[in-house]
Amino acid sequence: MKEFENIQKRMPYRESDDYVKQLIDHATDQAINKAAEARQPRAKTRPLRWMAAAAAVAAVMALAGIAYNSQPTAYDSDTLTAMADYNDDRGPIDDFLDNLTDEEAQLLAYYEIEEIPEIEN
């Protein structure tokens, strides 16, 4: 145990006093710079932050407006009449499509342009 009394308060680390002093000076400078940064840019960035927040709110409101306008709305009587007129204006192609069986509709759906045979003159 005497051996341990001899070491007193020494530790096995070897950082010299000069090195530790430099380290402390560096930490001191860094802290002063950081504290100064924390004080100053706040005043400069505050208007920018407000502008960014206002732009974000405007963007959200614009998106909400677009989403609202793209939803189906209740139709007034004139529109309903026009739609009915449009539906009455049916041609032979509409009758043809209405009369297709499920299999024929499926074949039509899978039909690709490459499959059209070349027309020979």
Added chain:
Amino acid sequence: MLADPQRREEGFRRLMRDYGDRLYWHIRRIVVGHDDAEDVLQETCIKILTGIDSFRGEGKLTTWIYSIATREALQSLRRQTHLFQSIDALGSVLTNKMEAETPLDANAAEVLFQKALLTLPTQQRLAFNMRYYDELSYDEIARITGKNVSTLKVNYHLATEKIKKYLKQHEQ
């Protein structure tokens, strides 16, 4: 000087000139690794400088800066733990760090003494470090750690007993 915003920088430089060395070694004894100690010292400096307005002058300034350094050092240890792991479980990690940063020709007794210290639970190690190395009074340690004096006396006593036992077991 620190209370005056115009002279704060000058006061802070003086404070660090007088106590920086003690702060570094206090932190180093807790976190053990030099890089960790450097980071904690940096964070401590920032907290001291930016929080100086919250120091009401009721206690000693040194006690206040020691409490910031201790809190930051313990926070650094907590960051090294896994989920739900206590910082007391970091003993072997810290011992490995200490050995890695010890020169090959280091005094064997000094290394063994540090190993003995790193077997202690954190609160006992803190009490021992501040009493033995920093020579702080129990009242000061109580203010720094937020523990009561009798708990600290018990912690210090247990720490010395464990260190003696460890050294006896590992003495060649």
